[in-house]
Amino acid sequence: MVKEDYTTAHPWQKTPSDERKLGLIMVNTGPGKGKTTAALGLALRAIGHNQKVKIIQFMKGDRNFGELLLAQRFPELDITQYGLDRFVDPKNPEPAQIEKAAEGFAAARRAVLGGEYAVVILDEANVAMAFGLISTGEVVELLRSKPKHVEVILTGRxxxxxIIALADYVNEIRDVKHPYQAKIPARVGIEF
Structure with missing residues (x-):
């Protein structure tokens, strides 16, 4: 067995003195659970490398999510919710829900174009587009005009x-087996 030499960086790794040079576009989509969770894992990795992360949550308006508690411990992590505390009727969204989504998109534009954040996660942006809360065309325009160093992750089924055509990577999440199928409810600290 060959022992890995961790003292020298692999070609794909940047040394700590390197500046972040290339930010890509990632999409986590599909009918399965774990799209936001995967994006949060990437956020933690970025924070571990002292990079600032902004998370815009389009469909969540409940303060009971673990990631919000985590943000209180990490100054590099900034999370803002632009959903209300109730579900959106995709055929008839409330004016207040449309207004909150517009505020969220304005915040997303500032976060992506401002250059302050290395990673910007647009949580449930795919759902917001599918429900007509935000414009797919405007999101495409934002992604095309993002600074080169900003990584953008869009989540949601x-x-x-x-968006898929524009992305550098697309992860389709599907459930092979999930506790919901066994009627196990969402658990604090695991699913939220």
Missing amino acids: DAPAE
Whole structure:
């Protein structure tokens, strides 16, 4: 067995003195559970490398999510919710829900274009687009104009084809087996 030499960086790794040079676009979509969780794992990795992370949550308006508690411990992590504390009727969203989503998109634009954050996560943006709360065309325009060093992750089922075409990576999450199927409810610290 060959012992890995961790004292020298692999070609794909940056040394601590390197500046972040290339930010890509990632989409976590599909019918399965874990799209936001995967994005949060990436956020933790970035924070571990002293990079600032902004998370815009389009569909969540409940302060009971573990990631919000985590943000209190890490000054590099900034999370803002732009959903209300109730579900959106995709055929008839409330005016207040449309207004909150517009505020969220304005915040997303500032976060992506401002250059302060190395990683910007647009949580449930795919759902917000599918429900007509935010414009797919405007999201595409934002992604095309992002600074080179900013990594953008969009989560949520039903990612639009235009977003998938623009992305550098697309992860389709599906459930092979999930506790919900066994009627096990969402657990604090695991699912939220």
